[in-house]
Amino acid sequence: MRKSVIHSLFFLFFFLALSFCVTAQRSGQHRPQFHFSPVHGWMNDPNGLVFYAGEYHLFYQYYPNATVWGPMHWGHAVSKDLMHWEDLPIALFPDSLGYIFSGSAVVDEFNTTGFQRGKEKPLVAIFTYHNMEYEKAGRKDRESQGIAYSLDKGRTWTKYAGNPVVKNKGDEDFRDPKVFWYAPKKIWCMTLAVHDHAEIFVSKNLKEWKYASSFGQHEGAHGGVWECPDLSRYIASDGKEKWVLMQNLNPGALNGGSGVQYFVGNFDGEKFTNDNPPDQIMWFDHGTDNYAGVTWSGLPENRNIVIGWMSNWVDYAQSVPTVDWRSATTIPRDIKLVKTESGYRLTQLPVKEFKSIVDHSSHLIQNESSLTDSISLLNKKLQHCLNLTINLSDTPPIEVGFTLSNALNEQVVIGFDLKNHKCYVDRTKSGKHEFSTLFSAIHHADYVFGKQITVKALIDVASIELFVDDGKLAMTEIFFPNTDFDKLTLFQKGGGATNVKSELIPIQTIWKK
Ligand code: FRU
Numbered sequence: 308m309r310k311s312v313i314h315s316l317f318f319l320f321f322f323l324a325l326s327f328c329v330t331a332q333r334s335g336q337h338r339p340q341f342h343f344s345p346v347h348g349w350m351n352d353p354n355g356l357v358f359y360a361g362e363y364h365l366f367y368q369y370y371p372n373a374t375v376w377g378p379m380h381w382g383h384a385v386s387k388d389l390m391h392w393e394d395l396p397i398a399l400f401p402d403s404l405g406y407i408f409s410g411s412a413v414v415d416e417f418n419t420t421g422f423q424r425g426k427e428k429p430l431v432a433i434f435t436y437h438n439m440e441y442e443k444a445g446r447k448d449r450e451s452q453g454i455a456y457s458l459d460k461g462r463t464w465t466k467y468a469g470n471p472v473v474k475n476k477g478d479e480d481f482r483d484p485k486v487f488w489y490a491p492k493k494i495w496c497m498t499l500a501v502h503d504h505a506e507i508f509v510s511k512n513l514k515e516w517k518y519a520s521s522f523g524q525h526e527g528a529h530g531g532v533w534e535c536p537d538l539s540r541y542i543a544s545d546g547k548e549k550w551v552l553m554q555n556l557n558p559g560a561l562n563g564g565s566g567v568q569y570f571v572g573n574f575d576g577e578k579f580t581n582d583n584p585p586d587q588i589m590w591f592d593h594g595t596d597n598y599a600g601v602t603w604s605g606l607p608e609n610r611n612i613v614i615g616w617m618s619n620w621v622d623y624a625q626s627v628p629t630v631d632w633r634s635a636t637t638i639p640r641d642i643k644l645v646k647t648e649s650g651y652r653l654t655q656l657p658v659k660e661f662k663s664i665v666d667h668s669s670h671l672i673q674n675e676s677s678l679t680d681s682i683s684l685l686n687k688k689l690q691h692c693l694n695l696t697i698n699l700s701d702t703p704p705i706e707v708g709f710t711l712s713n714a715l716n717e718q719v720v721i722g723f724d725l726k727n728h729k730c731y732v733d734r735t736k737s738g739k740h741e742f743s744t745l746f747s748a749i750h751h752a753d754y755v756f757g758k759q760i761t762v763k764a765l766i767d768v769a770s771i772e773l774f775v776d777d778g779k780l781a782m783t784e785i786f787f788p789n790t791d792f793d794k795l796t797l798f799q800k801g802g803g804a805t806n807v808k809s810e811l812i813p814i815q816t817i818w819k820k
Contacts, residue, residue, distance in 0.1 A: 333818045337629050337769040337787055340690050340816040341664055342617065343392050344635040345382060349374050351624065352483075352535060352599035353614050353636055354381055355398075355412035355432050357461075358606050363389050364461050365614070365636070366398055366432070368409060374633045375625045379406040381434070385461070389612070389639045389660045391817045398464050399432065399455055404471060405441075408450070409483040409535055410434030414605045415456075416488070419495070419512045422456045430457045431513055432464065433497065435482035436471055448475035450482045452499070454513055473516045478502060483535040485601060486513070492576040498536040498552070503529055505536040505554060509577065520578040523554065526585040528568050530559020531621075537601045538579060541644040542609045543651055549582075549644055550574035551653065553591060553613070555599050557620045560590070562750040564622035565598040567591040567615070571644065571651045582650060591653060593752030594732060594782035595619050596770070597637055611642045612658055617770055617785055623743035628787050637783055638765055638772055654778040657765060665692065666813040674809045678707070681798040684811055689792045694810040695762040699725070704802035711766060711792040719786050721773060723760055730754045730780060732771070738788035754780050766792075767814070 333344060344350065348371040355366035362385045369382030381399035384392040399407045415422065415429040422429040432455045441449035451471035455464045475481050480502040489496045489509075497508040497516065504524040508516040523533065535555040543549045552570045560566020569591050572581045583589075591600065592615070600615030615637040618624040627633060640655040672684055685691070689711060697707055708722035720733040733749040734740075740747040754775065763774040768791060773782040799805050 335630065338632075339635045339767045339769060340818065341390070341765075341767050341814050342635040342638060342770065343384065345369060345632050346394060347631045348372065348633075349376055350382065350616070350632075350634045351376065351618075351620070352409045352616050353601060354409050354434065356601060356603040356614065357412040357414060357430060358603055359414050359428070359430055360460050361387060362460065363387070363603060364412065364430075365392065366412065367636075369397065371397065374629070374631065379408055379437070381407055381432070383461070388663055389658050390664050395462070398461070399434065399466075402466065404451070404453060405436035405438035405449070408435035408437045409599065410452070411485045411601065411604065413486050413488065413495070413513075415513065420456065420514065421512070422458065424458055427458050427460060430461050432456070433472075433484045433486045433513065435484065437482070447477050447479045450478075450480070451475045452484050452497075452516075467514070469514060472514050473497075473499070473508060480532050480534075485535070485537045487539065487604060489576045494576060496538070496576065498538045500533045500536050500555075503533055505533060505538075505552065505579075507538070507577065507579065522552065522579045522581075523570070526581055527554065527570060528556055528559050528588045531557045531565070535599045535601055537613075538574065539602050539611055540574075541611055541642075543644040543646055545646040547646075549651055550579060551644060552579055553600060553602070557598070558622075560595070561593055561752070562595045562748075563745060564595055564619040566595070567597060567600050569653060589652070590752075591655075592781045592783050593730070593750070594773070594784045595622065595750055596785045597781075597783040600637070602642070612639050613642055613655070614639045615783070617783060622745040626742040627785070628739045628742055635770065643778075652779070655781050656763065656774055656778040657772075664815045664817060666815045669813045671813070672809070672811040674807075676797075676807055676809075677804040678797055678799045678807045679804045681796050683794060683796050684809060685793075685795045687793055689766045689795060690768060690814050690816070691766050691795075692812045692814055693762070693764040693766065693795065694812070695760070695764075695797075696808040697723070697760040697762070698806040699756075699758050699760070700803045700805060702803035704799040704805055706801070707760075707799040707805055707807070708797075709764075710796045710798060711771070712794045712796065713788050713790050713792050715789055717788045717792075719771065719784070719792070721764065721771065723756060723775075725756055728753060728755050730773070730775060730782060732773070732782055732784045734784060734786050737786040740787075750782070750784065752780060752782055765814075
C-alpha cells in the first residue's frame, strides 16, 4: 500500500515536472527574449541539429542540476519556424559508458541502420561518450562515439546496444562527431575533432566506421584545442559546389577565448582539401561570444543554417551573472558562400524566419538624418533590430557608431573606425564585470569600409549580434547591465556630416507571457 502511494506520488511529481518543463516561461534579469535559453540549469553547445517532419530539432549540452558544467545530458527543444521553441524532455542521459558530449543527428532516409519499424524514418543521434572513470584513472582513451535512435520524431530515444561505434585508440581529445550523407558515394561521413586536427570517418550504416583522412594539423589557428568541426556542402554564389569546414577552437580565438574559424575547399567523400594557404585564418564571427556553432542537417538543398552558443567557454561562460540558468544560443543564421576577389567567403544573416517575430503592431522608428554629432533614437527597453545605412560624405568622419546605455551611465559602444579600418565593440562600461577579469574589454575586427556601410544589429536584453554589409562581418557580444539598456544613440566623430538612415524595429518575445 505504502509502496503504491510512493509510486503515485513519484509519477505525479514526474508529470508536474514535465509539464513545468513544457510550459515554463523565460523571465528575470538578463534573460533574452528572442533567443533560446534553458528554463533552468546549465547549457553549452547546440547538438543534434536536424530538420525532420516540419520540425527543427535543437538538442544542447545540458546539466539540469546546476548552473555550471556537470554530467552532460542532451536537452531538447523543437521549433517549426526556428524562432519559437517548445521544450521537450531530456533526450539523452549519461550512462555507464560516460557523459553525453556534443554530436549531431541525421535522418536515416534509406534505413541504412535497419532501425526503422513503422513509417517514420529513424532519427539517429551520433555523440561522444566521455568516460569520467577513465579520466580520473588518467586514461587517454576516455572519449568514444556512440549512437542512439528515435522512431517517433525525436520524442523518445534508444541507445544502440553495440555502442561505442567508434572506439578510441588513445587520443585524449576525440570528440564531437558531425555526420552527413555524401550522396555521390552513398555513404555517411563523420568529422571528428582530434585535439589539433579534424579526422574524417566513413560508414555505410552509421554503426561501422572506417578512418578516411585527417585535416588541419598545420592549417589555420591553433591557439587551443579543436572542437566541434562541421564540414558542409555549399553552392557558392557562382553556382559552384564547395565545402566549408567550420572549426571551433578553445581558446585561441581572435579576441580571446573560444571562437569559430573556417576553411573553404573541396571534398571527395574521403578527404577535405583547403583552397587557401595553410597559414590563412578566417574567422566566422569576430566577437567573443559565438562558440560551438554547427549547422542543421536534413535541410533542403542550398540552405545552410548555423546556430552557436552565445558565450565564451574558457573566459567566463561558467561565471556570468545569471540566476537559475546559464547561456543562450545565437539567433539561427542563414550562411552563404560568396565568391569575392580574395576567394570564397562566408556571409551570415539572421534566418529569413526572423521576420516573423518583428513586432509590426508597435512603433517602428525611422529616421533619416544628417549626423554631425549624436542623436538619440530611443528611450525605451531595448529588444530591437536596428538597421542602419550609413552614407559617407567626401569628408568622412573618423568614426561613426552607436551606443546602448541606461540611466546608470552603463553603456556598450559599437563603432566603425574609418581611419584604422576597424569595427569594434566596447563593453568596458557595460555593467557587471566582476565575475571575470577578462570580460571588460574592447574587441576589434579588421574591416575595410566602402562609401556606404549597412548594419543590422539584433539587441536582446543581454546581447548584440552585429551584421555589417549584408553579413560580410559578424560580431556577437554579451553584456550584463545593472538595469536593462533603454537608450540608443547614434554618433559620429570628426569630419563632415554623414547621412544615416536608421530603422529601429521592436522584436516580440518568443516566449508566451
Ligand atoms: C565544446 C565542448 C565539446 C564537448 C562539450 C562538452 O564546448 O567542450 O568539445 O563535447 O563541450 O560539454
